[in-house]
Amino acid sequence: ALSLPAPIFAALAPSSFLLAHLTQPQSSTKKRKRPSVRPNGRLATESRVPVINTNSLAHANGSAVVRLGDTAVVAGIKGELLYAKDIPNPPPSSKRLREVGGSAPPLDEDDEAKSLAELGLLVPNVELSTGSHPAHLPGTAPTALAQTLAERLLETLQETRLVSLDQLEIWGSRSTMARDEEEMDVDASEEQRDDDGDETGKESIMAYWAIYIDILFISLDGNAFDAAWGAVMAALKNTTLPHAWWDEEREMILCDADLERSRSLTLRGLPVSVSFGIFDSTAEPRMTNSTAGADAAEANLGSGRWLLTDLDDSEETACKESISAVVDGASGALQLRKLQKVGGGVADLAVMEEVLKLAEQRWKEWKRIL
């Protein structure tokens, strides 16, 4: 008979390879069903343990390295200034006023999320073409996966309302002289002049911090989104922004290099992303013969179907259906912040409940190290 070494078999027929592992015949002496073991030695719902290192990069305001088995990600955060005068269509929230040194009028949470998205202050980007994987070679434009990842990160950042707008605002008051000059330059309408009259002794928003989140994959072995999101969370948690103020003389924002006066970013909650895949061996016509052995081991969704957590690269190619949940248990009970299910038709409500149960366990695991 033709026999191939395991790595070649895995590369040629990832689905059959995965099935062969999951359905390895149990020893006849034991009566109890043996749980399925994946090619990487993990049980079906066993995840890789994340390892985090933070703030090892000197030039970044915050940084983290996250390892999930053979997937390794570096996230670096840099803050830059967006001057209010450069914003083409400022949202209403950027025209608020406050007493000098006073606190700003609070914002409605929906308004805040909308302004944050309109201003585009959070800029996540993902770079896969660092040689992290043979499919993403350097020197090419971002691949579809890289683009999807970046979009999903941005969406998740906006929908979880992780970063509040008020800590990105830099307030200051323009001197009356500067304002007069401006009025002479611009033929301001009567209405605006009235507004300016009210402004005396009040502060307005002079600039915002734009937060650039850059994620580089050092090595990619499946489950890119969980690793990237973990890195974003770890890096944001360790981000410090310098104390910044409006300098009237130079008409620019100056920052204080003093570490003591800087403040760290506070985040709302602790959302964690947990991804799953569903391996359906019955969907592949060529494998129906080999599914005969499927009863030998426990298929956790029954009849040749498995729910697998934290997929690696070869499993990702074999699983057609994937589920990704963003959950947050920081406020006590587990909250579901985002849920995405793509492809296939195996997952029913019972499966989704199982997914959430596993996600809660995983959230606790991440919480310990984040």
Add this chain to the structure above:
Amino acid sequence: MSDRRRINPPPGGTSAPVYASSTASPLPPTRTRRPDELRKIFLKTHITPSATGSAYLELPPSPSPTPSLSHSQSPSLKLTATAHLAPLPRSAPFTPNLLVSVHVKFAPFASPIRRGYIRDAGERELSVRVENALRGVIIAERWPKMGLDLSIVVLEGEEEGPAAIQVGEKDAGGAARKTEAWWATMTMLAGCVNVAAAAVVDAGIDCVDAVAGGVAAMVPANTAGGKGGVEVVLDPVPREHGDIIAAAVVAYLPTRDEITELWVRGDPRAAGGEKGLEDLVDAAASAAVGARTVILEAAREEVQGRVEATEGV
């Protein structure tokens, strides 16, 4: 400017933060190593399992004078390299030799001021130089119709954070920073050659010898009298020497005594006399010999680890 394949910055455009000079500028560090002493090199191979070969290189930071936010810790050189060996696509024309392509990429957070993703001239120059350094070393005839994609990522460069600005003094600070960045590029090239060589060795690609990069600089002699002499130091850190007269980077093959890449900046003959250039290049080559022992040791450790792992099974 706007890139449809990435998330773009706010349309108004952002500017890097400017730090006010609130505290007295810290004293620059001074060199505590002997002139012929290299910094310790941390090198680990096989960091990307899906690549044919890969390596991570880090140079230790020089001790930071005072921690502040613009540089909460001293930056140190951090590089990763991956080598992917793969058959060329069928559409590519026949080639009897291995096609080597090198991409050097700076991470956006690798320098004090954020960089974009578009490839710039600095990256291109480094790529070409690393490619030159490796081309003569790899035995390309043994790999017909194959391509080797080497990608080097600079996770952190050595330049110091943005210096505090003061009115009137703005330009002087900028110029000093620029020259510092200039010299720092040379150290970076040597690092790139070393990390790329380690990745090639890890990939098991046949080479005539293990190539290594080294830097040497000619600086004013730091003698007690302070009289005008020059000395040649290996592996310089630009911050530690106020003034660098000339510097050289070589990619060197010790067993063949061959240089595959040479880059000299400044005029070593003006200060060091007729033999100035020769001294400088010799010093850079001896720095390369030091780096080569690290590359070989890292490769040996990796192989030993794999052998032990298989024996254990």
